[in-house]
Amino acid sequence: MVHGTHNALEDSRNSDILISINDKLYPRKEAKISVFDSGYLVGDGVWEAFRLHSGVLIFLSDHLSRLWQSAATVGMKLPFTKEELTSKIWHTLKANDMSDGVHVRVMVTRGIKKTPSQDPRLTISGPNVVIIPEYKTASMTSKDKGISLFTSTIRRGSPDYLDPRLNCHSKLHEVQALIQAIEAGADEALMLDIHGFVATCNATNFFIVKNNEVWTSTGKYCMNGITRGKVIDLCKANGISCYEKDFSLFDVYGADEAFVTGTFGGLTPVIKIDGKTIGEGKYGDMTRRLSKIYEALIEKIILNE
The missing domain is CATH 3.30.470.10 (Aminotransferase class 4, branched-chain amino acid transferase, N-terminal domain)
Structure with a gap:
């Protein structure tokens, strides 16, 4: 599998x-x-x-x-x-x-x-x-075990030729990035923007946790993820410091936790990037907390319908 x-x-x-x-x-x-x-x-x-x-x-x-x-x-x-x-x-x-x-x-x-x-x-x-x-039910193995990422040489494009926020059928550059990651022995690809800052993954949005702060990219060079936006809003609503900012692999390798977000999997922990263990290399406390808050939001929506 x-x-x-x-x-x-x-x-x-x-x-x-x-x-x-x-x-x-x-x-x-x-x-x-x-x-x-x-x-x-x-x-x-x-x-x-x-x-x-x-x-x-x-x-x-x-x-x-x-x-x-x-x-x-x-x-x-x-x-x-x-x-x-x-x-x-x-x-x-x-x-x-x-x-x-x-x-x-x-x-x-x-x-x-x-x-x-x-x-x-x-x-x-x-x-x-x-x-x-x-x-489709997400396998809990991925969430419990966490995933590994490899930083691809394929960059997220500039908005003036193919805006990364566009959900279009032209996904070949993301497929190329994923192939690089798979060939490197990782599960999925981490992608940088045209300036070398961390942007996103090939099919999900990327977050790190440092000193109880949640960081994600500015959003200029990543897919306009619905789950990404909900997590940012939930951080603000629950008193968790969350920043959309430029940061590099220097910050990523020293992060306490990392996770990705997507419509299908919700929040999934990242335990290793480019062969380097992130934090303690396990499902982190902040990621668990946010995952539970996100799941509670979905339950609330269902109850109110």
Whole structure:
């Protein structure tokens, strides 16, 4: 089994799920899209991931806002409202009789191309919308054991050519970073910004703990993580000093704790970076405290729905 923040327990129910493609449901093995799709041809698409807990799509409004921001950034006109997309998601979930422990991936591409090309004017259809719901429960092994990171030579891009906050299908540079980490024997990749400061990981946001203070990057060169934002807010609400700032590997190697955040795994401890043990090399007290506060927030949202 792959070890990392996206390590999920095997669930046989996923073999029979129905996947929505432009409002039509298909069995998993029959879910296909054209090779002329702009997402397949040139990575021209945006996406969002949601978690379904106890019948509630957690942080739904935040995720929808990020999807609409991403679409606007790439000049993609979405021919439906947020409420209509939400209905499409619920239609897919209900068709699968899903209510808990589900990860939903929503992908929107510009549409079908007349011929292989970057040119958006050669798109001959409306956007393609794919909704993939899967039963996914994060493996507690990753959380209890912690993960290791390797600092990649692949940098997070500058906002003037591909804004790192954009949740788009073009993820090749992050894949390259992850491959470097795997080849170095680590679980995932830590990525620096164009100035050499710590930015993020290839698929999650990165935090360190120093002297009971929580540090994360400025946010200029990292994915605009929903969980990241919630953790920052929860720190402030619970009297925990939290700073969005520039810091380097010098600070990271001397940290007391480190952890990453993401929609799927919540908070996951980092025990080793570039072969160096972080702090005591275990699930730290601050990370545990924040994880419990974050889980309590989700429970509160469920109870209020």
